[in-house]
Amino acid sequence: MLASKYFILFTLTILVLGCGENNSSNKSSLSIKTNEKSLMSGDTLKLSIDNPEKLEISKVSYQLDGQPIENNTVLNGVTLGSKTITANVTIGDKSETITKPVVVYNNVIPTIYTYEIVNTFPHDITSYTQGLEFFNGDLYESTGQKTESKLRKVNFETGEVLKNINLEDQYFGEGLTVLDDKIYQLTWQSQRGFVYDVNSFEKLSTFNYGTSKEGWGICNDGKTLYKSDGTEKIYLLDPENLTEKGHIEVYTEKGKIPRINELEWIDGKIFANIYQRNGVAIINPKTGGVDGVINFKPLKALVKQHADLDVLNGIAYHPERKTIFVTGKNWDKLFEVKITAQ
Incomplete structure (x- = not known):
């Protein structure tokens, strides 16, 4: 009986080895x-x-x-x-x-931009800013943290909250953008986005994410939505059905730029906060190449210093004033700036 078992084991071993050799021989x-x-x-x-x-x-x-x-x-x-x-x-x-x-x-060395502060406005120090965008002269803001996330319409000059809704406690609010009188708001790890009527804040629909696993920032060029997920990828979404049509990857001449966060479309380019870097990358939306960078790090020293103070996040373009507005998570100021290439 023992000899029979060894014979069976030996036979099976030969068969397994033989199968492996046949498979490998098919590949040149x-x-x-x-x-x-x-x-x-x-x-x-x-x-x-x-x-x-x-x-x-x-x-x-x-x-x-x-x-x-x-x-x-x-x-x-x-x-x-x-x-x-x-x-x-x-x-x-x-x-x-x-x-x-x-x-x-990328085959382009990014241009370095400096900035000039032209105005400083009040900002709600309790707002953990995730998304910022102007629409018809008013500032729309999405804030984060579970049980504290909000969607707001704000008078940027006074800081007065003109309209506000609170997200359900399980959601961590992220970026927002406005297109065709609809607000598109992301949440972080719930793989869920919301669509609202821009005038009433009535929730019109929800949508799920595709290949992207998280929601970070979002902007639009008037036709397409661009969504970041905390990696080097920016996804292109169809605003009608919110499906991902593809993606670009953000690269310099040296390598990829991960942690792409809040997004803003400005004059044909995507301006993106880089999470925890207090800077903004200017991205070619056709290739993903970084054309320029802006270092906003000095701004953090100009706001009230407190225990909950966090990084720069929130960039909005005012098309009539042709200026950029930036703030941060739990900052008490909103800065209006003009940028200039060095």
Whole structure:
């Protein structure tokens, strides 16, 4: 009986090893070669197949993130960040698909901007500001913290609250934006967003997130919503059905910029607070490239210092005044500034 058990175990081992050898033998040693170890926007992407076994390759076609590309393609206008190159290789009457991950960096060194304070206004020191936006001359604000989250319409000059609703206690309010007389407000980790009538604050609908797991910041260009989730990604949403149509990744010439937070659309660019950095990145919405940066760190020293004081967060553009308004979490001041490239 013991000998029989050893025979069965030996037979099963041979079968398992045999199956593994058959599977591995179906895969060739082909791989994709690129001309550069790191790629930048504007580079010419030279592609070839590393073929150490000298197999007779009759045809090769390439894709970049599922879109057909040719060898020597110039990487102009492509979105930045993590990509996948796919090669479909024909060897005799068989075909094989191989892939290679790559990262595309920005080819622009960000411009450094300075700012000038032109006005200072009062701000509710109890507001944990998450979203800020002007609409028809009034300031709309979304605040965070569970049991304390609010949606507000505010007279920015006096700080008077013109309209207010409190979110249910389980929600942590995040960014907001106004499009077509609707307010779109995010919550943080509940994977839930709300849509309100801008005049009455009546809740019209709710929506769930897609690939993005959290809600941080949101803005719009008049047609599309842009949503951040605390990573380097900014998602494009259809305002009609709130589905994610794709995303861009925020990159400089050196690497990705994570913790993208509150967003504002200004003159064709996305201005984004970088969480806990007290600065703002100016982002090309077509590529994700960082075109400029603004260091607002000195502003924090100009507000009342107290135990609950937190980081800069909240950026709103006033189209008539052509100025930018910034504040922070539990700041007692709202600053109106003008920025200038160095």
